[in-house]
Amino acid sequence: MLVVNPDERVNVHDVVQYCKEQIEIMDRKDSAHKRGASKLSRNGNDSVIESALTTLDDPDAPEQRKRPAVDPCLIMDDIIEKLQLLEYGSRFCRTRGRPPISRTYFAVKQEDVEKSDIKVEYMVELCYWLMSLGFEDSQR
Numbered sequence: 001m002l003v004v005n006p007d008e009r010v011n012v013h014d015v016v017q018y019c020k021e022q023i024e025i026m027d028r029k030d031s032a033h034k035r036g037a038s039k040l041s042r043n044g045n046d047s048v049i050e051s052a053l054t055t056l057d058d059p060d061a062p063e064q065r066k067r068p069a070v071d072p073c074l075i076m077d078d079i080i081e082k083l084q085l086l087e088y089g090s091r092f093c094r095t096r097g098r099p100p101i102s103r104t105y106f107a108v109k110q111e112d113v114e115k116s117d118i119k120v121e122y123m124v125e126l127c128y129w130l131m132s133l134g135f136e137d138s139q140r
Contacts, residue, residue, distance in 0.1 A: 004085075012069055072107035092129050098122065 080103055083092075093100050104110070106119065 016069070073103055076103045076105070076107045086130075086133065092126065096125065096129075098125070 080101070089100055092098065101122070106123065
């Protein structure tokens, strides 16, 4: 669910903490059901969680260990929702003859579908439009 007020949004550190607590609960349940058996297998998710925690907690971590803490497609979903609140389809796409972007447009490299310079041009035009919205409001 989209939360408009930034003070009410969930912090990424809280999400990571919640996930760690849920994993601990799953491990406890698993060990209670299978005394003496190995811990609940999460198919390598421990390393992903540790990587996310390392990236969040240590900004000076080596480049090869840094991984995004949040999936780029989830971020794009949020961006698209916010663009829809600004009537992006009618006020930007139709007036400029641009197609609406997909949830993977900026999140996934698709060199064979569309070149990067076209994506950069789209991003610049979109940012210019977004900034002009604030300028229009200040002129009123």
